[in-house]
Amino acid sequence: MNFELNEEQQQIKYSVREFAESEIRPHVMEWDESQHFPEELRPKLAELGLLGVVFPEEYGGAGMGYVEYATIIEEISRVDGSVGLSVAAHNSLCSNHIYSFGTEAQKQKYLVPLASGESFGAWGLTESQAGSDASGTRTYAVPSNGGWKVNGSKNFITHAIACNTLVAMAVTDKEKGNRGISAFIFDKSMEGFRSDKKENKLGMRASETASVVFEDCYVPYENRLGNEGEGFLQAMQVLDGGRISIAALSVGIAQGAYEAALKYAKERQQFGKPIAEFQAIQFKLADMATQIEAARLLTQQAASLKDAGRKTTRESAMAKLFASEVAVRVAEESVQIHGGYGYTKDYPAEKYWRDSKLCTIGEGTSEIQRMVIAKQLLKA
Numbered sequence: 001m002n003f004e005l006n007e008e009q010q011q012i013k014y015s016v017r018e019f020a021e022s023e024i025r026p027h028v029m030e031w032d033e034s035q036h037f038p039e040e041l042r043p044k045l046a047e048l049g050l051l052g053v054v055f056p057e058e059y060g061g062a063g064m065g066y067v068e069y070a071t072i073i074e075e076i077s078r079v080d081g082s083v084g085l086s087v088a089a090h091n092s093l094c095s096n097h098i099y100s101f102g103t104e105a106q107k108q109k110y111l112v113p114l115a116s117g118e119s120f121g122a123w124g125l126t127e128s129q130a131g132s133d134a135s136g137t138r139t140y141a142v143p144s145n146g147g148w149k150v151n152g153s154k155n156f157i158t159h160a161i162a163c164n165t166l167v168a169m170a171v172t173d174k175e176k177g178n179r180g181i182s183a184f185i186f187d188k189s190m191e192g193f194r195s196d197k198k199e200n201k202l203g204m205r206a207s208e209t210a211s212v213v214f215e216d217c218y219v220p221y222e223n224r225l226g227n228e229g230e231g232f233l234q235a236m237q238v239l240d241g242g243r244i245s246i247a248a249l250s251v252g253i254a255q256g257a258y259e260a261a262l263k264y265a266k267e268r269q270q271f272g273k274p275i276a277e278f279q280a281i282q283f284k285l286a287d288m289a290t291q292i293e294a295a296r297l298l299t300q301q302a303a304s305l306k307d308a309g310r311k312t313t314r315e316s317a318m319a320k321l322f323a324s325e326v327a328v329r330v331a332e333e334s335v336q337i338h339g340g341y342g343y344t345k346d347y348p349a350e351k352y353w354r355d356s357k358l359c360t361i362g363e364g365t366s367e368i369q370r371m372v373i374a375k376q377l378l379k380a
Helices: 007-034 039-047 066-079 081-101 104-116 174-180 231-267 279-307 313-343 349-360 366-379
Strands: 121-124 140-144 147-158 165-171 181-187 193-198 209-220
Touching: 007 039, 007 066, 007 081, 007 349, 066 081, 066 231, 066 279, 081 104, 081 121, 081 147, 081 165, 081 181, 081 231, 081 349, 104 165, 121 147, 140 165, 147 165, 147 181, 165 209, 165 231, 174 181, 174 231, 181 209, 181 231, 231 279, 231 313, 231 349, 279 313, 313 349, 313 366
Parallel strands: 121 165
Antiparallel strands: 140 147, 147 209, 165 181, 193 209
16 A cells, blocks of 8 residues: 555656645745636646546646646645645536536537637526535426527536636436436536526635526537436536545645645744743644644545546545645644734635635535535445
8 A cells, every 4th residue: 555656656746746835835925815716827727737647648638647637736735725626626526527427529619628728617506595404406497499408507616717618517307306317518608598697705715716607598409418316426427527626635735834834833932042942842843743644644545546446436525525624723723823924814724724724614514525425425
C-alpha cells in the first residue's frame, strides 16, 4: 500500500503550487472583497489542463486520474478556496455529468469545449424548496415540438452567470418521484434561459454563485442526458465524484490555514519568546497537522478507488464529511493562534475560516453525508 505520490504526480503538485502562488495569491483579498470572479484565469487554467483534468485527451482533457485531480484541487485551495471551488464545480459536476452519461454527439458538442477551457460549465440540482431533499425538485419539463419546454429555477449555482453550458435536472413525470426526474444540457444562448440573483456570500466570494431561471425554455430532444427519468440517479453518481473534489478542497483550505498559523506562531513574540515555544500552541499545531493528514489520506483513498473503477459512495462521503469538518476546526484554530490579528483582514486566517464553512454544506451537508455513510454500512 503506497501513500506517496509518484514522481509525475509530485511534478503536477509543484507545478500547480507554483501557479497558485504566482497567479492567484497576489489577488486573493482583492478578488474576495470585490466578489470578482477571475474570468481572466480561465486561459491560464486551460493551458495547464486544469479545466479538463479527468477527461481523455480525445475530448480535450488532460487525461489524468482522480489522485492527480484531488492533488490539483488541494494545491489551488491551499491558496484560494474560491478558485479551487470553481475548478472543482466545472470538472466534477457539469463536465463529468456529460462525460459519464452523454452520447458521443453530446460529448463532441459540449464536453470538448468544456474540457479544453473554451467554455465554462455549471450544474443545477438545488432549488429554493429542494436542497438536501433533491427529490423535491419543482422545475419541470414537458414535451413540446419534438423537444422539451422547461420552466422553473435553480439556486446556489456555481458559474450561473459565467457559464456557457449548464446541466440541470427537471421533473418529466411527477407521478414517479425520483424516477421522474431527467437531466438536460442547456446552452446559455437558449431563449428563456437567464441568470438571476448573484449571492452575497460569507466566504468563497470570488467563486460566482447565482440563480438560473427557465421561462418556457425550449430544449431540443437530443439535449436530454440518458433516458427519461434517470436524472436523479445520474446526479447521485456525479456527486460521488464531486465529493472527492470537495474533500480535496477542504484539505487545501485546512493546509493553508495551518501553514499561516505555523508561520505566525514562529514570528509572534510574547513574554520574550515566539508563541510557538508555548506548549498550548504546540498542541494546537500538532492536532491541526494530524487531522489534516488523516483527511488527506481519506481523500486519496477515495480518489484511488475511483481511479480503480470502484464504487466510492461510502468512501467519498467519509472523505467529504471528515475533511470538511477538519477544515472548519483547523481554520478556527488558525484564527485563535493569530489572536486579535486573526480577526482582521491583514492576515489570511479569517478568510480561510470564512471559506471553510461552505465545505460542510455544499454537495451535501455533513448531516447528509452521515445519512449516506449509514445507509452504505447498513447495506453491507
